[in-house]
Amino acid sequence: MLVRAKKLAKINVCGVVQGVGFRPFVYRLAYKHNLKGLVRNTSGNVEIEVEGEEESCKNFLTDLEVEAPPMTHIERVEATFYPVKGYTEFKICQSLSQEGKYQLVSPDIATCEDCKREIFNPTDRRFYYPFTNCTNCGPRFTIIEDIPYDRPKTTMRKFQMCPECQQEYDDPLDRRFHAQPNACPICGPSLELVNSNGSPIEHSDAIKATSELLKAGEILAIRGLGGFHLACNATGEKAINLLRTRKRRLFKPLAVMMSTLEDIERHCLVSVKERKLLQSPQCPIVLLRWKHNSSNISPAVAPNLNYLGVMLPYTPLHHLLLRETGIPLVMTSGNLSEEPIAKDNDEALIRLSGIADYFLFHNRDIFARYDDSVYMVEGAPQAIRRARGYAPYPTFLPFKSKEILACGAELKNTFCLTKDEHAFLSQHIGDMENEETLEHFENTIELYKKLFRIEPEIIAYDMHPEYLSTKFALNFGSEQGLNLIPIQHHHAHIVSCLVENEVEGPVIGVVFDGTGYGTDGTIWGGEFLTADWRSFQRVGHLEYVPLPGGEAAIRKPYRMALGYLYTLLGEDFSLEGLPLSQVEPVELELIKQQLKRGINSPLTSSAGRLFDAVSALAGVREEIDYEAQAAIELEMLAPNEVDEPALKAYPFSIIEYQGMRLVKLGELFNTVVQDVKNQVPIPIISLKFHNTVAQIITKMCKLIATETGIAQVALSGGVFQNRLLLKLATAALDREGFSVLTHHLVPCNDGGISLGQAVIANFT
Numbered sequence: 001m002l003v004r005a006k007k008l009a010k011i012n013v014c015g016v017v018q019g020v021g022f023r024p025f026v027y028r029l030a031y032k033h034n035l036k037g038l039v040r041n042t043s044g045n046v047e048i049e050v051e052g053e054e055e056s057c058k059n060f061l062t063d064l065e066v067e068a069p070p071m072t073h074i075e076r077v078e079a080t081f082y083p084v085k086g087y088t089e090f091k092i093c094q095s096l097s098q099e100g101k102y103q104l105v106s107p108d109i110a111t112c113e114d115c116k117r118e119i120f121n122p123t124d125r126r127f128y129y130p131f132t133n134c135t136n137c138g139p140r141f142t143i144i145e146d147i148p149y150d151r152p153k154t155t156m157r158k159f160q161m162c163p164e165c166q167q168e169y170d171d172p173l174d175r176r177f178h179a180q181p182n183a184c185p186i187c188g189p190s191l192e193l194v195n196s197n198g199s200p201i202e203h204s205d206a207i208k209a210t211s212e213l214l215k216a217g218e219i220l221a222i223r224g225l226g227g228f229h230l231a232c233n234a235t236g237e238k239a240i241n242l243l244r245t246r247k248r249r250l251f252k253p254l255a256v257m258m259s260t261l262e263d264i265e266r267h268c269l270v271s272v273k274e275r276k277l278l279q280s281p282q283c284p285i286v287l288l289r290w291k292h293n294s295s296n297i298s299p300a301v302a303p304n305l306n307y308l309g310v311m312l313p314y315t316p317l318h319h320l321l322l323r324e325t326g327i328p329l330v331m332t333s334g335n336l337s338e339e340p341i342a343k344d345n346d347e348a349l350i351r352l353s354g355i356a357d358y359f360l361f362h363n364r365d366i367f368a369r370y371d372d373s374v375y376m377v378e379g380a381p382q383a384i385r386r387a388r389g390y391a392p393y394p395t396f397l398p399f400k401s402k403e404i405l406a407c408g409a410e411l412k413n414t415f416c417l418t419k420d421e422h423a424f425l426s427q428h429i430g431d432m433e434n435e436e437t438l439e440h441f442e443n444t445i446e447l448y449k450k451l452f453r454i455e456p457e458i459i460a461y462d463m464h465p466e467y468l469s470t471k472f473a474l475n476f477g478s479e480q481g482l483n484l485i486p487i488q489h490h491h492a493h494i495v496s497c498l499v500e501n502e503v504e505g506p507v508i509g510v511v512f513d514g515t516g517y518g519t520d521g522t523i524w525g526g527e528f529l530t531a532d533w534r535s536f537q538r539v540g541h542l543e544y545v546p547l548p549g550g551e552a553a554i555r556k557p558y559r560m561a562l563g564y565l566y567t568l569l570g571e572d573f574s575l576e577g578l579p580l581s582q583v584e585p586v587e588l589e590l591i592k593q594q595l596k597r598g599i600n601s602p603l604t605s606s607a608g609r610l611f612d613a614v615s616a617l618a619g620v621r622e623e624i625d626y627e628a629q630a631a632i633e634l635e636m637l638a639p640n641e642v643d644e645p646a647l648k649a650y651p652f653s654i655i656e657y658q659g660m661r662l663v664k665l666g667e668l669f670n671t672v673v674q675d676v677k678n679q680v681p682i683p684i685i686s687l688k689f690h691n692t693v694a695q696i697i698t699k700m701c702k703l704i705a706t707e708t709g710i711a712q713v714a715l716s717g718g719v720f721q722n723r724l725l726l727k728l729a730t731a732a733l734d735r736e737g738f739s740v741l742t743h744h745l746v747p748c749n750d751g752g753i754s755l756g757q758a759v760i761a762n763f764t
């Protein structure tokens with residue numbers, strides 16, 4: 001007779017395995033394989049002991065990785081076999097807190113299908129309950145104050161579960177087993193509708209009353225998962241324009257939430273990849289091509305744009321509101337322009353009372369501010385803003401890192417903390433231009449340090465002396481006695497692209513962005529580098545031109561156009577026949593004087609400014625309301641279908657000057673001027689110009705490759721959010737035989753900088 005050997009397997013699982021229904025899954029799996037033992041969360045990972053027949057233990061191990069719940073991400077499984085202890089049952093034990101250990105924290109997860117079914121089922125006890133969740137969905141990161149992830153360490157601690165909820169929570173076979181935010185209408189959080197004075201509004205049902213107000217054209221501040229949204233009817237121009245005036249954002253595109261995928265397809269073109277992204281558990285805003293002709297979404301939602309930022313509902317509250325109103329809703333961050341998103345009820349009343357007519361509050365407190373993430377799909381999905389659904393999930397490093405805090409740049413700030421193989425890139429923090437955002441930045445750093453048990457020894461920061469993030473780094477770093485490492489802006493851009501592609505370099509780095517402090521004190525932004533994780537060399541750039549009036553030239557692209565024209569084509573250049581001839585004579589004289597004497601006219605090689613200048617020169621956009629507006633509107637005017645081989649380009653030349661290659665743009669401007677004067681249609685000018693920039697990139701890369709033998713190119717910088725340029729440049733580089741690296745996980749804009757900073761600092 002065959003005697004089967006019994007064994008005890010001690011198993012350690014690392015990764016995102018807490019708050020995602022992993023322990024109940026383990027319990028069911030043990031049951032299936034007839035194994036006894038235990039499972040528990042520790043600060044570092046999940047520990048499992050199973051004993052039974054050796055064969056069953058091994059099958060259990062296989063299934064563990066293959067059948068894990070959707071939101072788990074298993075990094076590593078370690079198993080060791082021992083003689084049996086004699087367990088008589090399988091149980092789920094108390095969490096163990098261990099000094100210095102940490103575990104990955106799950107991002108918040110969009111409402112799952114099971115929960116959605118419940119809230120729309122009239123016989124379910126959670127029918128119409130806006131805070132329904134389970135182990136597969138709901139808030140996570142936004143409610144967690146410390147690890148291990150257990151209810152007492154979340155903002156749910158103030159809600160005592162009713163017997164029914166407690167039973168679900170305790171039952172290993174229930175899908176709410178140990179769902180920390182578990183709640184129901186009897187015991188959980190609830191809604192409150194108030195007016196802009198904070199006085200409650202009388203109603204029988206908060207969701208129905210809110211929906212009535214939205215349908216009537218009112219603006220509401222609605223508390224969600226990671227903060228407040230400002231919401232209104234997306235098909236009503238009046239409400240949107242009022243919201244814009246009050247929010248002081250006249251043009252910036254607003255996001256729209258639509259009830260179902262079918263709804264979205266009525267207004268936008270949706271590719272297979274975009275559909276997948278929209279319906280993913282992360283549920284980001286996706287920038288979709290807008291079917292202007294068949295959509296009744298007000299053009300005021302995204303003036304002059306061909307893309308609409310759209311998302312599906314991602315909490316039960318959103319599902320119910322969308323269903324009840326039956327209209328697409330504008331859902332934009334609840335803030336004044338520049339400030340961080342409001343998260344607390346009192347805070348919102350103070351900060352948003354000038355914007356919203358009514359407030360829909362709830363009492364499940366938000367611990368971490370968390371904006372909606374934004375993605376675009378150009379070939380592959382790319383993060384534009386990385387927050388809800390993604391942070392604080394780390395980017396994996398192909399090496400073991402020192403503990404480093406990298407402070408990012410200024411606009412679209414994120415920071416990055418590293419430990420082991422993990423780079424914890426923070427959620428989008430915002431534009432670091434005011435006290436509120438700085439405070440949000442500091443608080444969030446403290447939260448990440450605590451959650452992931454990180455004590456940085458090194459602090460990395462941008463070389464720009466005026467960035468708030470730089471000033472913070474210098475203060476904090478010297479107070480704490482940290483090693484201070486300044487990092488060049490464009491080097492950080494390229495390394496962030498390299499790291500997420502797991503490439504060490506050297507590569508040819510093409511960084512096109514708006515502004516970055518150069519090692520020579522000028523403003524860089526049209527850069528060609530050779531770079532790896534450790535160092536970089538600037539080998540070429542767009543030629544320098546002055547920014548007449550500094551910041552004013554960024555807000556007013558016509559100033560930039562004049563800067564180019566007078567610098568490259570001579571100070572006697574005539575504006576006759578150009579849209580620029582509209583500039584007030586007094587201002588024009590001032591600009592000429594600034595340029596002539598170099599007063600308040602710092603030099604820049606910025607590609608962003610080049611796009612601005614051409615946009616203004618062609619008469620597309622002379623003043624901007626949001627970053628890159630002039631460039632974006634120029635891109636939008638280019639024809640949709642592009643016949644690449646037939647594309648024309650403007651002339652340019654590349655010269656060598658003191659060991660540096662410069663892109664000379666005089667001929668380009670001269671020819672654009674001729675086209676504008678000859679009334680060549682703007683779409684043609686736009687397309688020709690985009691193609692020219694793609695050719696500049698390709699030609700320069702070829703020259704650098706000949707010299708260095710490097711055949712790999714990395715593209716980074718905010719200008720590559722321009723889809724047309726990205727498409728033309730990658731295609732052209734591809735044709736020349738380059739392998740091209742682009743961003744996917746982290747933004748190509750300054751939101752990705754901190755990752756690059758951390759990696760460079762690690763090797764400095």
Ligand code: ZN
Nearest residue numbers: 112115134137
């Ligand atoms: Zn669920």
Ligand code: ZN
Nearest residue numbers: 162165184187
């Ligand atoms: Zn309950």
Ligand code: FE
Nearest residue numbers: 513515516750
């Ligand atoms: Fe940048």
